[in-house]
Amino acid sequence: MMTEPAKLYQASVIAPVNIAVVKYWGKRDSVLNLPCNSSISVTLSQDDLRTHTTASCSPAYDTKDNLVLNSAQEDITGARTQACLRELRRLRAILEDTNPSLPKLSTLPLRIVSENNFPTAAGLASSASGFAALVSAIAYLYELPSSLTDLSRIARQGSGSACRSLFGGYVAWYKGMDVDGSDSIAVNIKPASHWPTMRALILVVSAAKKNVSSTTGMQTTVATSQLFKYRADEVVPHVMTEMTLAIRDKDFHNFARLTMSESNNFHATCLDTSPPIFYLNDTSRAAIRVVEDINQKAGRLVAAYTFDAGPNAVIYYQESDENLVAGTLKSFLANVEGWEGKGEKIQEKSCDGLSKDAIEILRVGVSRVILTGVGEGPRRTMQSLISVDALATNNM
Amino acid sequence: MMTEPAKLYQASVIAPVNIAVVKYWGKRDSVLNLPCNSSISVTLSQDDLRTHTTASCSPAYDTKDNLVLNSAQEDITGARTQACLRELRRLRAILEDTNPSLPKLSTLPLRIVSENNFPTAAGLASSASGFAALVSAIAYLYELPSSLTDLSRIARQGSGSACRSLFGGYVAWYKGMDVDGSDSIAVNIKPASHWPTMRALILVVSAAKKNVSSTTGMQTTVATSQLFKYRADEVVPHVMTEMTLAIRDKDFHNFARLTMSESNNFHATCLDTSPPIFYLNDTSRAAIRVVEDINQKAGRLVAAYTFDAGPNAVIYYQESDENLVAGTLKSFLANVEGWEGKGEKIQEKSCDGLSKDAIEILRVGVSRVILTGVGEGPRRTMQSLISVDALATNNM
Numbered sequence: 001m002m003t004e005p006a007k008l009y010q011a012s013v014i015a016p017v018n019i020a021v022v023k024y025w026g027k028r029d030s031v032l033n034l035p036c037n038s039s040i041s042v043t044l045s046q047d048d049l050r051t052h053t054t055a056s057c058s059p060a061y062d063t064k065d066n067l068v069l070n071s072a073q074e075d076i077t078g079a080r081t082q083a084c085l086r087e088l089r090r091l092r093a094i095l096e097d098t099n100p101s102l103p104k105l106s107t108l109p110l111r112i113v114s115e116n117n118f119p120t121a122a123g124l125a126s127s128a129s130g131f132a133a134l135v136s137a138i139a140y141l142y143e144l145p146s147s148l149t150d151l152s153r154i155a156r157q158g159s160g161s162a163c164r165s166l167f168g169g170y171v172a173w174y175k176g177m178d179v180d181g182s183d184s185i186a187v188n189i190k191p192a193s194h195w196p197t198m199r200a201l202i203l204v205v206s207a208a209k210k211n212v213s214s215t216t217g218m219q220t221t222v223a224t225s226q227l228f229k230y231r232a233d234e235v236v237p238h239v240m241t242e243m244t245l246a247i248r249d250k251d252f253h254n255f256a257r258l259t260m261s262e263s264n265n266f267h268a269t270c271l272d273t274s275p276p277i278f279y280l281n282d283t284s285r286a287a288i289r290v291v292e293d294i295n296q297k298a299g300r301l302v303a304a305y306t307f308d309a310g311p312n313a314v315i316y317y318q319e320s321d322e323n324l325v326a327g328t329l330k331s332f333l334a335n336v337e338g339w340e341g342k343g344e345k346i347q348e349k350s351c352d353g354l355s356k357d358a359i360e361i362l363r364v365g366v367s368r369v370i371l372t373g374v375g376e377g378p379r380r381t382m383q384s385l386i387s388v389d390a391l392a393t394n395n396m
Numbered sequence: 397m398m399t400e401p402a403k404l405y406q407a408s409v410i411a412p413v414n415i416a417v418v419k420y421w422g423k424r425d426s427v428l429n430l431p432c433n434s435s436i437s438v439t440l441s442q443d444d445l446r447t448h449t450t451a452s453c454s455p456a457y458d459t460k461d462n463l464v465l466n467s468a469q470e471d472i473t474g475a476r477t478q479a480c481l482r483e484l485r486r487l488r489a490i491l492e493d494t495n496p497s498l499p500k501l502s503t504l505p506l507r508i509v510s511e512n513n514f515p516t517a518a519g520l521a522s523s524a525s526g527f528a529a530l531v532s533a534i535a536y537l538y539e540l541p542s543s544l545t546d547l548s549r550i551a552r553q554g555s556g557s558a559c560r561s562l563f564g565g566y567v568a569w570y571k572g573m574d575v576d577g578s579d580s581i582a583v584n585i586k587p588a589s590h591w592p593t594m595r596a597l598i599l600v601v602s603a604a605k606k607n608v609s610s611t612t613g614m615q616t617t618v619a620t621s622q623l624f625k626y627r628a629d630e631v632v633p634h635v636m637t638e639m640t641l642a643i644r645d646k647d648f649h650n651f652a653r654l655t656m657s658e659s660n661n662f663h664a665t666c667l668d669t670s671p672p673i674f675y676l677n678d679t680s681r682a683a684i685r686v687v688e689d690i691n692q693k694a695g696r697l698v699a700a701y702t703f704d705a706g707p708n709a710v711i712y713y714q715e716s717d718e719n720l721v722a723g724t725l726k727s728f729l730a731n732v733e734g735w736e737g738k739g740e741k742i743q744e745k746s747c748d749g750l751s752k753d754a755i756e757i758l759r760v761g762v763s764r765v766i767l768t769g770v771g772e773g774p775r776r777t778m779q780s781l782i783s784v785d786a787l788a789t790n791n792m
Contacts, residue, residue, distance in 0.1 A: 226661055230626045257670075264672045265622060272664035274657050275688050282678045292671050 006060030009105055010386055011140035015133035015378035017049040017124060018042060018164045018171065019200065019314045021259040021306060022239050023266040026222045026232055030215070031079070032181040033160045036222065037236040039173045040189065040243050041164045042316070044200055045375030049124065052115045053133035054385040055141045057108035067112045069130070083157040084135055085110065092142040105142055112137070113385040118370070124202070124312070131158030132165035136378040148377070152186035168192045168376035170247045172240070192374045195250045197319040201326050202370040203362070205283045205311040214309045217270065217277045224274040231269050252318050256304035259316060263306040279309050283365030286358035287313035293354040294328055323347045326371065332359050338369035402456030405501055406782055407536035411529035411774035413445040413520060414438060414560045414567065415596065415710045417655040417702060418635050419662040422618045422628055426611070427475070428577040429556045432618065433632040435569045436585065436639050437560045438712070440596055441771030445520065448511045449529035450781040451537045453504035463508045465526070479553040480531055481506065488538040501538055508533070509781040514766070520598070520708070527554030528561035532774040544773070548582035564588045564772035566643045568636070588770045591646045593715040597722050598766040599758070601679045601707040610705045613666065613673045620670040627665050648714055652700035655712060659702040675705050679761030682754035683709035689750040690724055719743045722767065728755050734765035
């Protein structure tokens with residue numbers, strides 16, 4: 001007697017990276033990933049930086065839940081990942097209880113395959129796109145009716161900043177007040193189409209080895225910095241208001257001013273930690289200097305630097321100033337990777353008037369550039385990373 | 397007819413450098429040099445770092461006031477120097493009015509010669525010892541009955557931190573409340589003899605070119621930093637109390653803990669400035685790392701780093717830990733200048749367990765060490781830098 005082949009259920013998603021312009025630093029609850037302050041980010045285009053994830057389940061899978069990231073087995077037993085899976089299964093189980101005709105996917109083992117199109121070694125925040133893709137893919141697989149904001153509550157428990165990667169464009173993560181984290185959610189301030197000319201150029205710094213993990217760093221800052229509480233309670237709330245207005249008004253001057261001072265304020269708090277945390281190195285400082293010089297030369301703010309928990313500079317600018325900003329950088333960084341394709345049309349501008357020391361440091365310290373811009377939120381794709389052969393190789 | 401030779405009046409002083417452990421940053425009045433917060437420093441031994449100054453006046457001098465520093469003519473017309481000279485002359489004039497038999501020195505031109513025994517290029521705070529020596533020398537020349545605290549009020553107007561160099565040992569500069577600065581004075585917390593075993597090792601960083609002058613930097617910080625006011629109003633007052641107790645109790649653990657967090661808090665405020673001010677470079681950060689590693693290895697705080705407005709590290713430690721601290725540094729910095737003489741007896745200690753990266757950066761980035769310790773305040777000396785021949789060469 002021939003048995004019907006076991007069903008394979010799957011859904012695939014690609015999800016974007018986001019780079020904060022008002023920084024998340026410090027947890028008030030490290031289990032639920034509840035932040036000490038609200039934050040705002042720009043979602044970057046998935047054409048350039050993305051995580052592609054396929055989530056699948058099948059009665060034929062006899063293994064436990066399993067995650068393969070960039071072709072390597074990942075540990076899925078961590079509390080963060082488990083919190084996401086548990087919550088998504090719980091929501092699926094509610095659906096199944098309500099409608100008994102639905103297949104009992106919540107009881108099946110999950111097999112998840114995920115790929116980043118950017119080198120993890122580049123020190124880019126892959127956990128944000130990674131958890132956004134994971135949560136979105138499983139939500140599609142389970143056919144959950146949850147809103148993106150509902151999903152942001154789940155993704156946040158995987159990696160705080162992941163909640164912001166569920167939306168495109170300009171995104172706020174409100175810290176919330178509730179102890180259970182129910183109001184600590186991401187919302188869309190404005191879609192990418194509101195201000196589509198926002199560009200981002202990333203200077204990837206060589207040997208960008210992260211010394212202190214974000215989670216450890218945050219906990220040490222909260223425990224020891226004398227300035228941190230003032231930043232979280234007094235500084236950031238004002239910046240949140242001003243940054244939201246700058247985005248609403250497409251006011252690049254204020255967007256740039258606030259982005260740079262916010263980055264500096266965040267890194268100041270890191271330095272005020274005992275022992276101090278340094279994410280900026282001499283190359284990062286040279287990038288700051290060159291951005292200042294470019295702005296000085298232009299007579300207005302045409303570029304804004306920001307740094308996450310690492311030495312890479314992300315430089316925001318408007319498309320209309322592309323030659324002025326990216327073209328000036330290209331004039332002395334033309335030999336590094338990353339100008340192929342869309343960078344070829346950028347006209348090199350003279351770097352006269354820029355600090356020669358800073359240019360020299362960048363020439364030595366920058367290993368590649370990434371040219372990107374504001375982009376859309378996660379989207380479902382039919383491109384699967386799991387073939388039906390998976391059923392035959394379920395002990396991989 | 398033979399005229400009597402014109403009289404030469406002179407007095408000479410040597411004055412010390414001081415290195416703050418609670419930092420002065422930010423002026424509430426830039427004319428009177430009134431600080432936004434109080435500070436505490438350790439006066440360093442004049443055997444190692446000093447300014448030697450001779451102040452003189454004579455009816456035979458036909459020039460205006462004149463200052464020669466390290467054999468080069470110095471501009472004496474700046475508001476800071478003028479404020480000191482004006483105030484000292486005013487006090488002398490009061491004496492002369494009270495006692496008409498006194499020579500009218502307040503009306504004579506001054507000729508001042510000053511020499512530092514350390515290279516100005518090393519980026520050490522020469523303005524503190526410089527103004528302390530200038531004010532003390534003229535006070536002796538004028539035979540003023542002023543107390544050291546009275547003189548600190550005058551020296552402060554030359555260079556804020558100079559007021560602390562009028563005392564030996566452990567010195568506080570209280571910010572004061574009065575608008576005229578009359579209560580913004582330095583006082584001795586404890587003399588050097590109270591805790592004479594305090595040592596200081598300075599790592600002089602190569603190419604220690606100061607980008608931003610302290611005065612400009614302070615003004616930008618006060619105007620733009622979002623954290624500065626909180627530091628000045630809330631953080632420093634607590635540290636002042638705790639540091640005073642640590643010094644009173646000769647409690648090196650707390651002295652070290654507070655010194656390092658204060659240095660970091662100050663530099664955090666600099667980073668929070670727009671545009672950001674960076675005094676620490678990769679070499680400075682390597683010094684921080686190595687001090688942390690030495691403390692970690694010792695299982696207690698045996699060394700404390702602090703940085704002024706520049707990349708040089710000043711490392712405080714107790715004499716009993718000299719081999720542990722200076723000996724460990726010597727093990728990989730033995731080839732740089734500064735170990736001759738008293739450094740020869742320091743036994744090299746293994747640098748196992750220290751960050752190899754940090755050691756390599758220090759090997760390349762440190763140009764010399766200076767070995768010193770807590771010391772006494774300014775003292776009068778009979779050694780003059782002005783010969784009586786000066787009368788014959790009064791147009792030099």
